[in-house]
Amino acid sequence: MAEDGTGYDVARIEVLDGREAIRKRPGMFVGSIGERGLHQLVFDAVGRAVDQFLAGRCGSVDVTLMVDGGVRVADDGLRDPFGIDEDTGAPGLEALLTGFPADHWPNGRRSVTISHFNVGLFVVNALSSRLTAEVRCEGGYRVREYACGAEVGPTTAVVKSTAGNGTTIAFWPDTGIFETTQCSFAGLAARFRQLAFLNRGLRISLTDERPAGGTRAVSFRYPDGVRDFVAALDAETGTPFGRDVIGFEREDPRMAGTMEVALAWGGSDEERTLGFANSGATVEGGTHLDGFRDGVTAAVAAYVRGQGLPAADADLCAHRIGTGLRAVVSVKLDRPEFLGSTRGLLGNADVRMCVGEAVREHLGAWFEERPEQATEIVDRIVRGTHEL
Template sequence: MRGVPVGAPVTVGPAAHDGTTIAFRPDAGIFETTACSFAVLAERFRQVAFLNRELVISLTDERPADGPRVVRFRFPDGVRDFVAALEVEAGAGLGPDVIGFEREDPRMAGAMEVALAWGGLSGVRVRGFVNSRRTPEGGTHVDGFRDGVTAAITSYAPGLAPSRVDELLTAVVSVKLAQPEFLGATRGLLGNTEVRVCVAEAVREHLCAWFEAHPERAAEVVRRIGRGGEPD
């Protein structure tokens, strides 16, 4: 532990707002860099705002000589907005719809929020998150998502090869768990076995219901997958 307190906490009077303010200077003996990157912080705060729809985050950088830089993040549609942003950033036009849902499931002691779209660029862009933290190696939540999508699509279009189901797919799979279990030292791979079953079931049920309610758009999704995004 480094540093010593300059004094004991003292009461200075009533506060105008609730909350806690922490001020500190990074210790060069601990941190690789002591300069905060506005771009890095802004991107992380933006991501957190996508994953928590009720959250509003403001970031102010008072260092610029020509005045403070301020950004504010709020995304009322949560991960649906996240998927739409990923599609735009990838240069793809949105597919027929951004499809999304939320569900709590006591079997995994948590909740899930999922959104997906079949866009216009080849490849697969699926991002997984656990408690608002990225899991770059995936895990049972991402595996369950793929299981559910495959089951729904192949049920709707039996002639479609399962290997093509996630072609053109952009998705965000976010789970909030009371007791997440990670595999490996980097916490980049979720290991909770019950999560796979719960997410797969929810995705399959929601997509099957969406296909039934929107047959014309569902047919367009299948056509896009079948032709790999190439024009008719």
């Protein structure tokens, strides 16, 4: 009840819908009107392209930061129609750019989680003063243009193009909404490098046309996926271990998904274990990391017992298992369950058991095949030192 006694009733409620709501309250959709929110737009545009890669429809994604503040995201996908996909029934570009499809939230192992929000192309379109979508296929291409989320004019169709197949989304973040339209080259490059590690075989590049001194560019592709990731983690410490990275990939129907795990000991005593679910960082942990630690502990303890070492040594292993450990645990699930809106903590109960079992079996087999290295690793854990 207001002081003047007029009160607050349904007549005073302002209802916002669609792109109007997004433009009125951008922070609800991208978290910030500063650089962080700006990067969310880039990540959501890139996410669509990476989804195409995961579906086996493209092999590379090229991101360009243009001189005029625009961002261009291009892929080499074979087919990405404006309308409904006749083969899969999935919504085409038109639906993604002009509304929230019923299944737009990350759902399935072929839906990558790049940002905390993952609200898709509709938000990118609504928060851009201008956006163009171009689809190239079978010798021709179609172009559609939007302003602040609304379509501008009819679709332009051109035939006999030699540009090859693929889709290009170019957008210019609205300067009336964002405090800055200058993306951080280093910030984007770091996330794209991570994506390339987590999606083996994906080539993703970032080109910056803005520097006065000339264009700068980086390109990432890692054929060994998370194994390359672990090797890079250890190299960053300045004390590389120079030994094999232990790694494996497995699909388990009990958790409705796949796991990709890589680990190694060496270099320094510091532990660095990273977890990801559907390519998104789980900074708060979760069942996949719990299962990983269960599996490593079980494998090391079993080796200690098998060597006839004292039971006390097995107990020490459980506490010192992370000494010098570098590891990446990546799961891709059909139905990921996150505890919290930021998707930082994975909650799928079956994942812990499945990952733990797989790690115990694979690491145990690796110990048996390489007894000399296994002895060195276990001895290091028991003594709590990095001197191998």
